[in-house]
Amino acid sequence: MKFAVLHGLVVLAAFWLVTDAYLHFQKQIPNGDYIPHPCKPNFVWKGVGHINQAGGGARNQFGKDFNSAGKKWTTSLCNMDSDGDGKSNGQELGDPNCTWKPGTVPDEVTGITHPGVCxxxxxxxxxNKNDWVSCESDEFKCPAIEEEDVFTKELRFPWTNVPAKATSYMCMGFDLPSDGDYHMIATKPIINETRVMHHIALIACTSEAAEITEPTECLMGLTGCSTTIGLWTLGLPGECLYRESGIRIGTKGMKRGVLQFHWTNPEERSDLWDASGMTLYFTKKLRKYDSGTWSTGQLYLEIPPLSPxxxxxxxxxxYCTRKQMNQSIFLTSGLNHMHYxxxxxxxxxxxxxxxxLMLTDEKHYSYDTPILNTYDPPIEVKPxxxxxxxxxxxxLSRKVTARYGEGTFDEMCFGIFNFFxxxxxxQAYPTCTTNKNFNYCDIDDWTCNYGTLWNFTHPETKTTIDKVMKHCTYQGDCLHGCRAVVNDLKENHSCFMNGLAEHTLRFLTMKNDNDTVAALRFVAAMQSCDCRKENPIVYIEEEVQNLRHMRLSM
Structure with missing residues (x-):
């Protein structure tokens, strides 16, 4: 079997040899695992002491100074200005007072700059000081888009002000080509504001989905829009589908979609505007198979700070693949996806x-230089x-625990595959993910009515909430009787029994309507006894005895 990998197996073999070293050296300098690239926004310079951003090979001036210092962070190295830009290495790496020690959080973890680049x-x-720095991105290569009868359509946002917050999701709806029966065979990003663009997803929508006619904040999901048919993330020049398959659009396929932007604006600037988008390549020469996207992964993540x-x-x-698949599917490409x-x-x-069989295997993953594994011939997965x-x-450079989420500084753990x-x-929305040990493939077997639970004015939901809030508090204490009420729900309520409680509570934290505060209070009350002892009621009896003694003494 032949595996065609985007950067080539020979390059990867060499890469693995050198990155074992730079991962060790990252721990020897403050913020060594998160040095921004000076001219490729949102990219991280992994091999900070080398001319090659991936590490290995010739050293830049900071790398030479680091080597002379015994490959350790010393006061002398901290006070040096390796790149000659007027800032000490300590100032650039978040240790302006030169007090950092390995295994501790630096004084500063934002505003970091490269100590070897002016x-x-x-x-x-x-x-003339940075001529050796490459700012180029990979060229998109997809021979099929040069063939006859291949059409293009650009989907672009109008100029839109980027919100002044660290992470934003913005969506806008578009009509897909629908004057015929087509296969979409490739997508290519149009990146306008590189300083904030994190990723772009093209998501197909059903006819019942609400239309979004202008850029609108869309949080973590859209009702009626769930099938990803195009994806771009940092480091990918575009997506070229397998030669015998395409994504069906048009009269017999998907007719509407939304572009979802993920903007990362850590400086919370208010003066940034973006008009990025995506180019679609499609043809009437239908290929042999209709293609789709399938993902695997974990939705419960907990990554403590300062963890190596x-x-x-x-x-x-x-059990899940038998339940999801009517017959064998064939994988044509695979992509790992985590964050920084x-x-x-x-x-x-x-x-x-x-x-x-390893479908993907990145021993040294880097978010901004993803490796797209393509399988030729495709890999069969059987029920x-x-x-x-x-x-x-x-x-090592985080001060707080990172959890699963769509924010840039949250984390993810997915394998993303194209298949036919x-x-x-x-399933209409093919995914095989877990929340801890809970398999989401069981969702069709649930008897919980999430529509009812989501509606806080529904009599049944209101009764459940009132019962919990009567015996529990969201303010931190574990009230007497609370644990019994929560356990009763976990044993008898269809939305909380059989291990569903954690997922259901997480589901409720995603509410973004008039009931948001009430939902968060309910979740906090449900969890108030998880790590605490129940408040005793002995004091009540003691008070009664005290009162009796007081009466007898009068």
């Missing part, structure tokens, strides 16, 4: 005959096969 980039003082290694795992069980704390990830196929997704994180044929997948 900045501000493009300034007069830095002229945290491993999170998810298994898409044989991710350092390694693999997705492994475990066949029923006992054989195993009953298992898929194991394992993600490894490093949080779509009719082999029983």
């Amino acid at each position: 900045e501000p980039w493009g300034s007069t003082q830095c002229q 290694r945290v491993v999170q795992q998810s298994t898409c069980s044989g 704390l991710g350092v390694a990830e693999y997705v492994k196929l475990k066949r029923q005959d006992g054989s195993e 009953g096969d298992e898929i194991e997704t394992v993600c490894t994180y490093q949080s 044929p779509t009719y082999a997948m029983a």
Whole structure:
């Protein structure tokens, strides 16, 4: 079997040899695992002491100074100005007072700059000092888009002001080509504001989904829009589908979609505007198969600060693949997806005959230089096969625990695959994910009516909430009697029993309407006894005895 990997296996082999070293050296300098690239916004310079941003090879001036210092962070190295831009290495790396020690959080974890590259980039003082720095991105190569009868359509936002907050999701609806029956065979990003663009997703919508006619904040999801048909993330030049498959759009396929932007604006600037988008390539020459997207992964993540290694795992069980698939599917590409704390990830196929096959295997993952694995011939996954997704994180520069979420500084753990044929997948939204050990493939078996639970004015939901709030508090105490009420819900309520409580409570924290505050208070009350002892009521009896003594003494 031939695996065509975006950057080539030979390059990767060399890469693995050098990155073992730079991961160690990252721990020897403050904020060493998160040095921004000076001219490629949102990219991270992993090998900070090297000319090659990935590490290995010739050293830049900071790397030479670091080597002379015994490959340790010393007061002398901290006070040096390796790149000659007027700021000491300590100032650039968040240790202005030169007090940082390995294993501790630096004084500053934002506003970090590269100690080996003269900045501000493009300034007069830095002229001719940064000629060795590459600002180029990979070129998109997809021969199929040059063929006859391939049409293009640009989907672009109008100029839109980027919100002045760290993370924003913005959506706008578009009509897909619908004057014929087409296969979409490729997508290419149009990036206008590189300083904030984190990723773009093109998500197909049903006819019942509400129309979004202008850029609108869309949080973590859209009702009626759930099937991702195009994806761009930092480091990917575009997406070129397998030669025998395409995504069906038009008269017999998807007719509407939304572009979802993820903007990262850590400085919370209010003066940034963006008009990015995506180019679609499509053809009337239908290919043999309709293609879709399938994902695996873990939705419960907890990564403590200052951790050199945290491993999170998810298994898409044989039970789940039998339930999801009518017949075998064939994977044509695979992509690992974590955020900036991710350092390694693999997705492994475990066949029923006992054989195993690595679908992805990045021993040194980097969010902004993703590796797109393409499979030629495609890899067969049969109903009953298992898929194991394992993600490894490093949080040496974080002061708080990172959890699952769509924010830039939250984390994720996914394997994302293109597959065919779509009719082999029983579920309309193909995904095989877990929340801890809970398999979401069981969702069709749930008897919980989430529509009712989501409606806080519904009599049944109101009764449940009132019962909990009568015996529990959201203010931190574990009131007497609260644990019994919560346990009763976990044993008898269809939305909380059989291990569903944690998922249901997480679901309620996502409310964003008039009931948001009430939902968060209910969740806090439900969890108020998780880590606390119940308040005793002995004092009541003691008070009664005290009163009796007082009366007898009168």
